[in-house]
Amino acid sequence: MSGPLAEVIVDIAASDVDRVFHYLIPDHLAGRLQVGHRVLVPFGYRRVEATLVGFAERTDLPPERLRPILALRDPVPVLTPALIELARWMERRYLCLFVQALRAMLPPGARGEGVRLAPQRWVRLRADAGEVRAELEKLRARAPRQAALLDILLQAGELPQSRLLRQAGASHGSLKALVERGWVEIDEREPAPGLAGPLPPRDVPPPLTEEQAEACRRLGESLRGRGPRVMLLHGVTGSGKTEVYLRAIAEVLAAGRGTICLVPEIALTPQTVARFRARFGDRVAVLHSAMSATERLAAWRRIRAGRHPVVVGARSAIFAPLPDLGLVIVDEEHENSYKQEETPRYHAREVALARAGIEGAAVILGSATPSVETYYRARSGEIGLLRLSRRVADRPLPAVEVVDMRREFEAGNRSIFSRRLHHLIEERLAARQQVLLFLNRRGYHTVLLCRECGFVLRCPHCDVSLTYHQLPSGRMQCRCHYCDHRQVPPTVCPGCGGRTIRPFGLGTQRVEEHARRLFPGARIQRMDADVTARRGTHEAIYRRFAAGQIDILIGTQMIAKGWDVPGVTLVGVVSADTALHMPDFRRHERTFALLEQVAGRAGRGSEPGVVVIQTYTPEHYCLEAVRNHDYEAFFAREIEERRELSFPPFTHLVRAVVAGTDRKAVERAATGLAAVWREELAGRAVPGGEVTPAAPAPIERLRGRWRWHVLARAREREGLLEATRAAAARVRPSWPEGLLLQLDADPVSML
Ligand code: ADP
Ligand code: ZN
Numbered sequence: 001m002s003g004p005l006a007e008v009i010v011d012i013a014a015s016d017v018d019r020v021f022h023y024l025i026p027d028h029l030a031g032r033l034q035v036g037h038r039v040l041v042p043f044g045y046r047r048v049e050a051t052l053v054g055f056a057e058r059t060d061l062p063p064e065r066l067r068p069i070l071a072l073r074d075p076v077p078v079l080t081p082a083l084i085e086l087a088r089w090m091e092r093r094y095l096c097l098f099v100q101a102l103r104a105m106l107p108p109g110a111r112g113e114g115v116r117l118a119p120q121r122w123v124r125l126r127a128d129a130g131e132v133r134a135e136l137e138k139l140r141a142r143a144p145r146q147a148a149l150l151d152i153l154l155q156a157g158e159l160p161q162s163r164l165l166r167q168a169g170a171s172h173g174s175l176k177a178l179v180e181r182g183w184v185e186i187d188e189r190e191p192a193p194g195l196a197g198p199l200p201p202r203d204v205p206p207p208l209t210e211e212q213a214e215a216c217r218r219l220g221e222s223l224r225g226r227g228p229r230v231m232l233l234h235g236v237t238g239s240g241k242t243e244v245y246l247r248a249i250a251e252v253l254a255a256g257r258g259t260i261c262l263v264p265e266i267a268l269t270p271q272t273v274a275r276f277r278a279r280f281g282d283r284v285a286v287l288h289s290a291m292s293a294t295e296r297l298a299a300w301r302r303i304r305a306g307r308h309p310v311v312v313g314a315r316s317a318i319f320a321p322l323p324d325l326g327l328v329i330v331d332e333e334h335e336n337s338y339k340q341e342e343t344p345r346y347h348a349r350e351v352a353l354a355r356a357g358i359e360g361a362a363v364i365l366g367s368a369t370p371s372v373e374t375y376y377r378a379r380s381g382e383i384g385l386l387r388l389s390r391r392v393a394d395r396p397l398p399a400v401e402v403v404d405m406r407r408e409f410e411a412g413n414r415s416i417f418s419r420r421l422h423h424l425i426e427e428r429l430a431a432r433q434q435v436l437l438f439l440n441r442r443g444y445h446t447v448l449l450c451r452e453c454g455f456v457l458r459c460p461h462c463d464v465s466l467t468y469h470q471l472p473s474g475r476m477q478c479r480c481h482y483c484d485h486r487q488v489p490p491t492v493c494p495g496c497g498g499r500t501i502r503p504f505g506l507g508t509q510r511v512e513e514h515a516r517r518l519f520p521g522a523r524i525q526r527m528d529a530d531v532t533a534r535r536g537t538h539e540a541i542y543r544r545f546a547a548g549q550i551d552i553l554i555g556t557q558m559i560a561k562g563w564d565v566p567g568v569t570l571v572g573v574v575s576a577d578t579a580l581h582m583p584d585f586r587r588h589e590r591t592f593a594l595l596e597q598v599a600g601r602a603g604r605g606s607e608p609g610v611v612v613i614q615t616y617t618p619e620h621y622c623l624e625a626v627r628n629h630d631y632e633a634f635f636a637r638e639i640e641e642r643r644e645l646s647f648p649p650f651t652h653l654v655r656a657v658v659a660g661t662d663r664k665a666v667e668r669a670a671t672g673l674a675a676v677w678r679e680e681l682a683g684r685a686v687p688g689g690e691v692t693p694a695a696p697a698p699i700e701r702l703r704g705r706w707r708w709h710v711l712a713r714a715r716e717r718e719g720l721l722e723a724t725r726a727a728a729a730r731v732r733p734s735w736p737e738g739l740l741l742q743l744d745a746d747p748v749s750m751l
Contacts, residue, residue: 005059006033006069008050009099010043011111018097021050022059024068033069035084036077036321038110040070049073049111051102053084076301078110080321082359089354095654095724095743096344104344105319107300108293123175124158125150126185135183145170146178153184161186203278205246212240215386216247222362223251223327228384230353232333232374233366235388236629237600238395241366244388245329246279248364249310253283257326257361258309262348264335265289265314266558269539273312280310287313287320315340315348318355325359328352333365333374334593339748347746349374368600368631369593372586372642375635376649398571398602398609400627404618405575409451409500416506416514421572421612429522429551433607434567437515437554438598439508439528440579440591447581448478448489449504454616455495456581459485463645465581467698468503481583481750482711484695506575512554519552527555557594559601569609571602576615576623583698584750585647588622592634595626648746651688651713654724655747657697659705660739669731669739670694670708677712677727686719698751705740709750721745 007020023041025033033039037052047070059066079102087101094101103111125132132150139147148168153159159167165175178184208216215235221227235241249259263272268288276284285299285308302308304321311320315338318328330338330349338348349365356363365374365383378385391397403418413419428435446468448457457466459480466478468489478489493501512526527541538558545553546565553559579591595613603609615623625634643650656677658670671694681689690713697707714720728741735741 005056005066006039006052007054007056008039008041008052008069009102010041011049011051011099011103012043013097013099013103015097018099020053022056022061022066024066026068029069029072032072034077035081036079038073038078040073042067042070051079051084052077074110076304078107078300078304078321079105080304080323082325082355083319083321085358086319086351086355089358090344090346090351092721093350093354094344094346094745095721095728100344104316104340104346107296110297110300121161121186121188122158123153123161123164123184123186125153125183127183129154132183143174143177145174149174149178150183199281200274200278202281203275205279206243208243208247209240209388209390209392211235211388211390212244212247215244215388218384218386219244219248219362219364220251222384223248223255229356229361230363230365230382231384231386232370232378233364233386233388234370234375234378234631235366235368235386236391236397237368237596238391239368239388240392241331241368241388242275244386245331245364245366246275248327248329249280252326253280253309255326257324258306258311258322259327259329260317260320260322260325260352261310261312261329261331262317262338262352263312263314263331264337266337267332268312268314271564276310276312283308284310284312285320287311287317289314318348318351325355325361327362327364328356329364329366331366333367334369334371334589336590336748339746341749343742345742345744345747347748350746367593369589369596370631372589372635372638373649375631376639379635396603396608397629398599398611400599400611400613400629402618402623402627403612403614405614405616406452406454415518416511416574417518417572418612418614421614422518424570424610424612425519425552425572428570429519431569433569434545434548434550434565435552436559436568436571436598436601437511437552438559438571438573439506439511439554439556439575440582440594446503446505447577447583448501449577449581449616450493450495450498451500451502451616452498453493453496454577454618455493455501456577456617457490457494457501459483461485462585463641464583464585464587467583481695481698482585483692504577506578508554508556511574515552515554522551523549524552524554525550527553527559559598565601568602569607571598571609571611573598573611573613576613577617580615580617580620580622585642585645586748588634588638588641591622592625592631595623596629596631599626599629646688646713651715652717652720652745653711653713653747654720655744655750656710656712656724656728657707657742657744658694658709658739659702659707659742660736661705662736662738663706665736665739666706666708667694669735670710673727673731673741674710676730677710677723680723680727680730681712681714681720684719684723686714686716686723688713688715689720689723690714711750 004025006023006025008023039050039052040047041050083105090101091098132154136147136150149170152167222231233241252259273286285303306323311317330352333349340346377383403420408418425435447465448468457478459466462480462482466480469477469479471477476489477486479486508526508528515524544550548567599611602611621637658666660666674691674694678691692711694708694710697709
């Protein structure tokens with residue numbers, strides 16, 4: 001059989017049908033189909049939705065098995081050919097099904113019967129005002145409803161039909177009469193993505209600082225194809241990175257192309273959005289998680305039609321279907337929220353690089369604290385490097401003091417607050433200035449820490465801290481989450497022989513109680529995931545804090561990002577240790593980023609800021625680097641550690657989680673997978689290929705399922721991915737019903 005055939009991927013997430021199927025193109029669709037269209041096809045005895053991914057001239061199918069596409073689901077193709085190619089890349093890179101990659105790209109509502117986007121009908125006048133007025137007078141007595149309609153339109157110009165009818169108290173019949181006699185016309189429009197409110201006034205771009213100007217000049221060269229296509233913009237907090245983005249976007253717009261700017265979800269605040277809209281008006285589309293499916297789909301279509309060449313959004317905005325992408329910006333590129341923690345487990349920064357490669361677009365990765373992987377790429381010359389080393393208007397970076405909590409212990413201070421931090425809080429309260437107290441998460445990882453010397457128990461093989469568990473028998477045990485090394489907790493500190501080596505962990509609630517006792521007159525507010533579970537609380541607290549109605553704000557990560565409150569002159573990090581000892585090979589990178597980020601909240605007004613960091617390990621290079629705001633020094637040490645311990649960027653990791661309700665079956669399957677995986681790596685002689693023994697995952701039970709994990713690494717990515725695919729294909733068929741296998745390439749979370 002030959003002739004134009006459609007290649008489609010059916011919308012069924014099962015590996016045995018995750019391939020291209022051929023369909024005939026019926027006459028009524030001839031010439032109308034494009035790659036990226038959603039279609040309806042017969043599949044077995046069912047009709048299913050599918051995505052058109054290409055065209056073919058011939059097929060091996062016998063003619064009697066070849067069936068026609070039934071219908072077009074949507075006249076506008078939701079995906080572009082470039083996005084289809086990107087889905088192919090994701091399938092390989094993230095070990096998922098092609099259809100899963102495609103689904104991740106579709107806006108909610110594009111699939112299934114979910115959202116019907118009823119176009120909105122708008123009514124407007126067809127004649128000039130004088131004629132209409134004359135007609136109106138004639139109609140007043142004879143057809144008062146028609147007159148009322150004309151009257152309202154004379155004032156408003158045009159209105160949505162439903163609103164017009166309501167206001168005039170008129171029926172469809174009256175309106176129809178006016179249409180038929182040619183006084184008004186109706187056109188159909190997509191509902192506006194009512195997300196951003198009225199446009200803020202246009203801003204006037206400020207004159208650039210010298211560093212900004214230099215960065216813009218080099219970006220300009222890159223955009224014109226005369227420099228590296230991917231650039232890291234490494235700029236300290238408050239150095240004006242956003243202004244550099246805005247200039248680059250303006251240049252891309254001038255060349256008639258579009259930009260996607262990714263920001264972490266938590267930074268997607270009205271303040272951020274307003275900066276883009278003030279510069280580019282309604283050419284900006286904003287995609288955020290609070291949008292309804294209808295709004296998202298409407299925005300998607302307008303983007304696809306080229307009406308919003310600037311798209312600002314969180315992770316999934318990387319799939320926005322701009323017809324001609326010229327630039328992708330990944331702001332705060334080190335942020336973990338760019339990693340999607342469900343299938344397909346993609347990292348938006350890596351997807352951005354791949355998509356830009358496919359479409360010939362430039363990329364800007366921006367951060368004050370770049371990920372080690374990205375900085376390594378910049379240092380090795382794989383991508384370009386731009387620096388903004390000073391804050392705008394020569395504002396100083398805040399002074400950082402590191403307080404040794406071992407000395408506090410020695411001096412008999414058992415409070416959560418060191419004497420220094422306590423004193424500074426009192427001083428700020430007296431001066432009516434504001435204080436931020438920061439804690440890393442809620443510290444559910446408990447490590448063993450010696451209060452006298454700061455010693456933390458580590459895995460002898462992996463150099464991550466061991467976590468403290470209670471066994472079913474009631475005995476305590478320390479465990480490594482990378483290699484499953486286990487040992488009995490020591491009662492005497494191996495570092496100093498002291499007897500105060502004990503579990504350590506601190507929650508926001510305890511800090512709040514403590515602060516209320518110590519500073520009874522102060523207005524204190526806690527902000528963590530518990531408090532902000534309700535929608536809108538985050539914004540409300542921010543507003544109260546910014547208005548000076550809170551003296552001490554105690555919080556987690558969420559207070560670290562992007563807050564700009566000039567009244568804050570003191571930031572206290574209650575404990576740097578919970579972050580520093582996370583059982584995760586990226587713990588130092590995260591700690592450095594977090595502390596710099598938190599420190600960046602202090603001294604943004606006219607008063608200079610102070611940051612106090614409390615810790616039991618003040619000599620740690622990470623804290624030393626924060627004290628000097630010295631990313632380079634941090635990186636130099638960190639990259640050597642990564643090299644020594646064979647962690648990324650020197651190796652690539654894939655994590656497998658086996659989950660199921662039968663604990664024994666899960667363990668057996670995970671152990672079997674580890675063995676087969678090892679064989680597949682060895683069989684391909686993948687450089688540096690190794691597989692850990694199967695072990696219980698840190699969160700061993702989740703939603704009623706037992707979870708075991710296996711970690712593989714290698715110096716060569718392709719070989720690792722191939723071996724993983726082969727191993728999964730070998731073990732799965734023999735698994736009992738109900739066992740799940742989750743594969744995570746370049747895992748971020750190990751929980
Ligand atoms: P970053 O993203 O690097 O932390 P921002 O882009 O938020 O920094 O800039 C910090 C502040 O400086 C913002 O209030 C911004 O409006 C202002 N700013 C940026 N560039 C300039 C400039 N060239 N002149 C004056 N103010 C600037
Ligand atoms: Zn270990």
